[in-house]
Amino acid sequence: MALKEQEEKYIQRYIDGDMDEHEKEEFRSYIKENPECAHRLQELKRTVTMVQGTSHVWAPETFTDSIMKELPKKRKRTAWKS
Amino acid sequence: MDATVKRLVKEVKKDGDQDAFRELVDLYKDKVYQIAYRMVGNAYEAQDMAQEAFLRAYANIESYDEKRKFSTWLFRITTNLCIDRLRKKKPDYSLDAEIPGAEGLDGYSQLSSPDKLPDEQVVTMEMQEWVQEGILKLPPKYRTAIVLRYIEDLSIQEISDILELPENTVKTHVHRGREALRKHLGNT
CATH class of the missing domain: 1.10.10.10 (Winged helix-like DNA-binding domain superfamily/Winged helix DNA-binding domain)
Known part of the structure; x- marks a missing residue:
């Protein structure tokens, strides 16, 4: 069953940390009575945790050197002479 | 970190100081590469995008506004490059689209x-x-x-x-x- 649009909005705001203490408390007691809404919140939290948990990748070791090779010849203040 | 970055950027701006630029590359290469990798999805293109981002940053350093964070400017160049690349590729992104014959597949x-x-x-x-x-x-x-x-x-x-x-x-x-x-x- 689809959640109400308003519920979806509350869940998103809750996850984004956009609720003040009072709203948070209200929302928490609301989801206690609404398992479907609580379930959706759990799923979204889990999704976020999984995305955050993807391992970080690093630039290859040769990265900096290969950029430095591609840089234009150093600008010279006397360039007008040539 | 911020003070170091500011000094390095100034040196690059002043006379294209390549040693200062090398330090900037070392500071940000992993983040830039990571953004590129997650955006384009493979190591080969990610390296290409990340290198291009740094080369453009060097070439256009004059246009960087020192009142903003350097990383903000650099990440903007990176994401723009990646988005351009993705637009040129055949779009394979349509997460909501049904895969024929894959009903119930999750x-x-x-x-x-x-x-x-x-x-x-x-x-x-x-x-x-x-x-x-x-x-x-x-x-x-x-x-x-x-x-x-x-x-x-x-x-x-x-x-x-x-x-x-x-x-x-x-x-x-x-x-x-x-x-x-x-x-x-x-x-x-």
Whole structure:
């Protein structure tokens, strides 16, 4: 069953940390009575945790050197002479 | 860190100091590469995009406004390059689209059941690939928001500066990306 649009909005705001203490408390007691809404919140939290948990990748070791090779010849203040 | 970056940028601006630029590359290469990798999805293109981002930063350093954070400017160049690249490629992102003959297929039905696997690491690897696949199926604007928010761990305000989009738009992109990923990961 689809959640109400308003519920979806509350869940998103809750996850984004956009609720003040009072709203948070209200929302928490609301989801206690609404398992479907609580379930959706759990799923979204889990999704976020999984995305955050993807391992970080690093630039290859040769990265900096290969950029430095591609840089234009150093600008010279006397360039007008040539 | 900020003071160091400011000094290095000044030196690059002044006379194109390449040693100072090398230090900047070393400071930011992993973040830039990571954004590129999550955006384009493979190491070869990621290196290409990340290198191009630094070369453009060097060539256009005059246009960098020192009142803004250097990383904001650099990440903007990076995400723009990646988005351009994605637009030129055949779009394969349509997370919500039905795959013919794949009804009922969700994250869990594709993965082996964890308790059948002897090695927990395998599950982790497969899970990671599944997440990466989900990210790559997101339309570029949602993908960018998700990568900056959850992989680079940036605030909505910073992302809004990088993408030059209102904060509410960034939030909407994060919400939609998150929702599409939730469906992809199939945790029903």
